Amino acid sequence: MLLRLSEEGGPKGRQIVNQVQGLIGQGSLRSGERLPSTRDLAGALGLHRSTVAAAYQELWALGWLELRPGAQPRVRLRESMAHPEPPVAGFPWAQRLRALGRELPAPAPRPEGLLSFADFGMDPRLMPMEAFDRSLRAVLRRLGPRALDYGDPQGQAGLRTLLAERLGRHGVRATPGEVLITLGAQQALDLALRGLTRPGDAVLVESPTYNQFxxxxxxxxxxxxxxxxxxxxxxxxxxxxxxxxFYLMPSFQNPTGRSLDQAQRERLLALCGKHRLPILEDGFTEEMKYFGRPILPLKSMDRTGLVIYVGTFSKVLFPGIRLGWLAAPEACTAALTAIRRAGELCPPPLLQEALEDFLRKGHFEVHLARLHRRFRRRMEAAVAGLRRELDPSLARWEAPHGGYLLWLRLEGFGPEVDLEAGLARHGVAVRDGRAFYPGGEGPRCLRLSISNLDEAEIGIGLARLGRGLRALREPAR
Incomplete structure (x- = not known):
């Protein structure tokens, strides 16, 4: 057995392992063939015997050698050596996942310099990093290892109490026992579906609606x-x-940004009450009302426990904190807590305790007031930019009363026009409205998000959008 070790090749034992594997793989060492003893190989290579012994032990553990007391090492008979026919293709995961409907298309790469109206996360420039860092440190000092232990499957009691109090400010009567902490609004929606539906059931949705729902x-x-x-x-x-x-978003709906007025909410709640149809109310940006007077959520008018209310901190604080909540009658939250416990055990206590500290010290209210000022200016810039760059013959829209979204109803674009790819060539990213309709079929619309852009970026982006839309529509004329 010819081994060549070098000073530059790394640890000598590792070189022995790699080279023996290579010789067996190439067929230079055949199944059952003897290898030198640890003493002989150590002497030939000028190494300590223990180095060779450790290398042989690793080769045995990896299945390459047979080691028996008092006998020389032998090359192990491996299944691939006993049946040297051409290798069989790997397990067809792609086909299996495609057949199950689990395969998702890979996201297309974005060109450099793109201004994105497609992203819908909180602007990192507005995140209150220092204040939250202080809350994290305070919790670790106060709780020590307990902050990193398992927590309550329903969520930490202190945070549930604070959330019940915050819901009260929106007219929602809820006790801490009626609040379930979730990993963002997405998990709350998933839990509600898993707990309250069976395959084949019909779920009423707005059209368009949140595409991930x-x-x-x-x-x-x-x-x-x-x-x-x-x-x-x-x-x-x-x-x-x-x-x-019935799943709906009464305030700053995704993707349209529109809100139901008070009368619409009352009539809708009365109709669902008449038919005993539970409502899954998604209040994902309920806090982002910065024009006009706030309208209370449907849950605030619910006197029979018909409405399950979902909220989140992802769209007003940090997307990665993954903390949201669900408010419903205790019988419902208890059942959903049992489901979450089976699959996930509990939400992370450290982040919940830090968020509770952040809320109790008033940092969230300061942050929210700052967001309202910033996004009032950003939305005003967006509406002014749309009026400047897009005439009604190209697109129509309605100015929202809050949130981050604008919905453009386009004029003169056929179904064959690839809006996302075409506008990316003009330096702006958008979301095609068809992604938000059941079945992926709907009128030609665009969803614009201003959550990650300041006023200057919004102005530049909308100028690019106007040029791009006019260029894309020209071939149709």
């Missing part, structure tokens, strides 16, 4: 039923389809 419905074998805007049409759909749940 549509994905959840698909993965859980549920039918998305588009809800008409008029109440007569809505009642007819409820009676015909018999949905088990």
């Amino acid at each position: 549509l994905r959840l419905l698909e993965l859980q074998g549920l039918r998305a039923v588009p809800a008409p805007e008029d109440l007569d049409g809505l009642e007819a759909v409820i009676e015909r389809e018999r949905p088990v749940l």
Whole structure:
């Protein structure tokens, strides 16, 4: 057995392992062939015997050698050597996942210099990093290892108490026992579907609606039923389809940014109450009302426990904190807590305790007031930019009363136009509105998010958007 060790090749024992594996793999050492004893190989290579012995032990552990007391090492008979036919292809994971509907397309790479109206996370420039860092340190000093232990599956009691108090400011009566802490709003939606539906059930949704909720419905074998805007049409759909749940966003809806007024909310709640249809209310940006007077959530008008309210800190604090909540009658939260415990045990106590400290010290209110000032200016810049860059023959929109989103209804664009790719060539990223409709079919619209752009970037981006849309529409004329 010819081994060549070098000073530059790293640890000598590792070189022995690698070279013996290579010789066996190439067929230079055959199954059953003897190798030199540890004494002989150590002498030939000028090494200590223990170095060779350790290398042989590793080769044995990896399945390359047979080692028996009092006998020379032998090359182990491996299955691949006993059956030297051509290698079989690996397990067809791609085909299996595609057949199950689990495969997701890889995101397309974005060109350099793109201004993004597609991203919908909190602007890192506005994150209160120093204040939250102090809260994290304070919790670790106060709780020590307990902050890193398992926590309450329903969520830490102190944070649930604070959230119940905050909900009270929005007119929602909730006790800490009616609050379930989740890993963002997404987990709350997932838990609600897993706990309250069965495969094949119909779930009523706005059209368009949050695209990742549509994905959840698909993965859980549920039918998305588009809800008409008029109440007569809505009642007819409820009676015909018999949905088990109605998912909607009354405030700053994703993707349209629009909000229901007080009268619309009252009529909608009355209709669902008449048909005993539970409502899953997504208040993901409830706190971001910065124009006009706030309108209370549906949950604030609910007197029969029909509404499950979902909130999150991801869109107003840090996306990566992954802390949200669900407020519902205790029978519901208890059942959903049991489901979450089976799959995840509990949400991380450290982040919950730090968030509670952050809230109690008033940092969140200061941060929220700052966000309102900043995004009032950003939305004003966006509306002014749209008026400047897009005439009504190209796109129509409505100015929202808060949140981060604008919804453009385009004029003169056929279904064949690839809006996202075409506008990326003009230096701006957007979301094609068809992604937010059940079945992926809908009118030609764009969702614009200003969550990551300041006023100057919004102005530049909308100028690019206007040029891009005009260029994309020209071939159709």
